[in-house]
Amino acid sequence: MSSSNTSYNPLRIAAIATGVVATATVSYAIYFDYKRRHDPVFRKKLLRDQRKAAKSTQKEAETGKAVVEAALRRALVLINAQPVPDTPESKEQYFMEQVSQGEALAARSPEFFIASAIAFYKALKVYPAPQELIMIYQKTQPPPVFDLVMELITLEYVTLTGLVAAFRMSGLASSSTSRDPRDGSSDPLLEEIDDASPSQQQAQAQASSQSSSTPSSASGASSASPTSSGSFVVVDDESNQTPAATTTETVEVEVRTTGIVGEDPPEEPLN
Known part of the structure; x- marks a missing residue:
């Protein structure tokens, strides 16, 4: 009887099972490490699995963040749509209600953290010193x-x-479309250009072209005038005359007017 009792001892069976599991775990760890070190295909497979796990974790985090942000945006729209108490007594009562509600929700579980934050935010909107209340939130x-x-x-x-x-941007766009850029009373140049008609501009252009094409001989004859000392001042258009023509005309005018200086007049023939 004693031998049969010892062969079916529960402690011994548990110890044997624990030893088998430990041996299998150690054996698998040794095999895994050997494959990781010496098998390139197995090593690449491990890297792919790690990358997939990291991507899935990041995607889940981004999805959860997007869901939380969307919920906060909807809550913000609802909060702004609700009327805010006007009197100091009603504001104080509203503040106490929201703070107590936020504390109760925060103490329950992480699933109620969004609702708790919304309640605390409602209390913040009616508090006279928001920065002070934010510091209190951070500490408590x-x-x-x-x-x-x-x-x-x-x-x-x-x-x-x-x-x-x-x-x-809408105000700037409306002002720029309603105002004419040429309608500027402070710019005299634009006003002068706008006031001049095309016919006037054409007449001015023709007059300037005629004045520039005046014959050089007429300008030389009209510009020479005698003085009391017998000298002459000649004003010629240099753009329309050459230096040789200018000198010739000046000498001819001087000879015709005064004659050659120091020469006696020709004697008349005796009959």
Whole structure:
């Protein structure tokens, strides 16, 4: 009887089973390490599995973040649509209700962290010193809840900034389309160009071309005038005359007017 009792001892069976499991685990670890070190195909397969696991984890995190952000955006729209209490007494009562609700939800489980953050954000909107209350939240509430509250604040700031930028852009666009760029009373040059008709501009161009094409001989004859000392001042158009022609005309005019200096007049023949 004693031998049969010892052969079926539960402690001995448990010890044997534990030893077998440990031996199998150690054997598999040795085999795994050997394959990882010496089998390139097995090593590549391990790397692929690790990359897939990392990608799936990252994708799940991004999906969860997108879901949380969408929920916070919807909550922010609902919060802004709700009326805010006006009187100090109603604001104080509303603040106490939201703070107590947020604390109760934060103490339950992580599934209620979003609802808790929404309640704390509602209380923040009616508190007279928001920065002080944010510091209190940071010290008293769990970090995930505080991060959600700060994300709500960031989303509202981004929304308001986008609305202000869109309003400014629409105002600039409307002002630029309603104003004529040539309608500037402060620019006299534009006014002068606008006032001049095409016929006037053409007449001015013809007059300038005629004045530039005046014959050089007429200008030389009209520009020479005698002075009291017998000298002459000649004004010629250099653009229309050559230097040789200018000198010849000047000498001819001087000879015809005064004669050659120092020469006696010719004697008349005696009959």
